[in-house]
Amino acid sequence: MSGAMPESSKHKVIAGMPAFNEEKYIGTMVLNTKKYVDEVIVVDDGSTDNTSEIARLAGAVVVRQPTNRGYGAAIQSILAEARKRDPDVLVILDADAQHNPQEIPSLLNSIHDGHDFVIGSREKQRSKIPFYRRVGQKVLLHSTNILSRKRLTDSECGFRAFSRKAISVLELRENGMAVSAETVAEAAKQGLKVAQVPVSVVYNSDSSTLNPVAHGLGVFTRILVMISERRPLFFFGLAGAILVILGIITSVRVLQILSDVGVLPVGTTMVAVLFLVIGIFSIFTGIILRALSVRRN
Ligand SMILES: Nc1nc2c(ncn2[C@@H]2O[C@H](COP(=O)(O)OP(=O)(O)OP(=O)(O)O)[C@@H](O)[C@H]2O)c(=O)[nH]1
Ligand SMILES: [Mg+2]
Numbered sequence: 001m002s003g004a005m006p007e008s009s010k011h012k013v014i015a016g017m018p019a020f021n022e023e024k025y026i027g028t029m030v031l032n033t034k035k036y037v038d039e040v041i042v043v044d045d046g047s048t049d050n051t052s053e054i055a056r057l058a059g060a061v062v063v064r065q066p067t068n069r070g071y072g073a074a075i076q077s078i079l080a081e082a083r084k085r086d087p088d089v090l091v092i093l094d095a096d097a098q099h100n101p102q103e104i105p106s107l108l109n110s111i112h113d114g115h116d117f118v119i120g121s122r123e124k125q126r127s128k129i130p131f132y133r134r135v136g137q138k139v140l141l142h143s144t145n146i147l148s149r150k151r152l153t154d155s156e157c158g159f160r161a162f163s164r165k166a167i168s169v170l171e172l173r174e175n176g177m178a179v180s181a182e183t184v185a186e187a188a189k190q191g192l193k194v195a196q197v198p199v200s201v202v203y204n205s206d207s208s209t210l211n212p213v214a215h216g217l218g219v220f221t222r223i224l225v226m227i228s229e230r231r232p233l234f235f236f237g238l239a240g241a242i243l244v245i246l247g248i249i250t251s252v253r254v255l256q257i258l259s260d261v262g263v264l265p266v267g268t269t270m271v272a273v274l275f276l277v278i279g280i281f282s283i284f285t286g287i288i289l290r291a292l293s294v295r296r297n
Contacts, residue, residue, distance in 0.1 A: 011088035013037040013108060016078030017060075018071055018158075019095035023049040026095050030058035036104040037091060041081050043074040051095075071158075072179030075172060082167050090162045099159040103199050107161035116166040116192035119152065119184070120159030120199035128203060136216035143223045144181040147230060148188040152196060156180050159199050166192050177215060178222035185230060232293060236286030243279030247272050 015037040019026050030040050042055040046068035056062050063077055082090040089111050093099040110118040137156050144155035169190045174182040187194050228235040250272035257265045
């Protein structure tokens with residue numbers, strides 16, 4: 001290991017990189033990352049280019065899977081590989097050169113300071129992120145904060161570090177990009193000490209492997225599903241409360257029409273009843289699911 005690590009540290013550090021068709025950047029990324037860690041693990045599932053070969057030549061341990069299973073599945077594979085090697089710290093970063101390996105020490109320092117899960121924050125770099133992506137990232141950030149009850153400034157950054165404790169307790173199931181939000185929720189549930197450190201980010205025009213809008217919507221939907229599973233009272237209670245309020249507003253309208261015209265507006269009445277019934281059902285669903293989840297934990 002190079003002198004980039006703190007002198008006193010004899011910690012074993014592993015870096016993991018999910019890589020899908022990244023032959024253009026993977027070599028440089030592995031070589032630059034190796035300066036700061038003991039071992040680099042690249043998970044390549046189904047790349048059709050030379051990602052694996054180049055990663056291996058650059059000195060990485062390559063975990064190659066024949067079919068593509070998604071970013072989240074790659075993160076799960078990295079965690080599984082890390083568990084076999086038992087490092088003190090695992091750092092995960094993107095292989096598309098959006099993250100700067102020179103910043104690995106600042107994540108490591110935060111772990112050495114006693115944190116279990118360190119998330120890079122691109123908050124100070126906002127102006128470098130294209131506008132529409134910023135909007136999407138804000139929506140995902142707020143929903144992830146609701147999901148995890150944390151107050152993060154950036155929830156989607158893939159530049160992260162995990163302590164030995166985090167490596168052993170995190171149980172991830174999301175195979176897609178929603179794994180970033182799931183990791184935050186899991187860390188909160190397991191009572192891990194979470195910290196954020198500022199990192200830089202580069203946006204190359206060709207950096208994207210997915211359509212960003214479809215990707216963002218897909219992740220948002222998964223986060224909503226996770227909120228309904230992990231915070232059912234909040235999710236169904238809020239949805240139910242909104243429906244009940246709409247039901248009450250519509251009922252008032254029905255009464256107004258009834259007193260003005262003297263005739264019951266059947267359509268509006270049905271809408272009011274529907275809002276109220278579904279709203280009350282939703283609130284009860286929230287209460288029941290919450291009771292069940294409390295018993296399960
Ligand atoms: N193994 C593996 N790696 C993936 C997969 N999808 C994405 N990656 C890698 O995960 C990292 C982040 O993916 P990106 O597509 O760049 O995601 P992003 O940074 O949120 O999106 P952009 O802003 O468009 O770059 C990159 O190193 C990708 O190569 C996948 O299905 N399998
Ligand atoms: Mg990227």
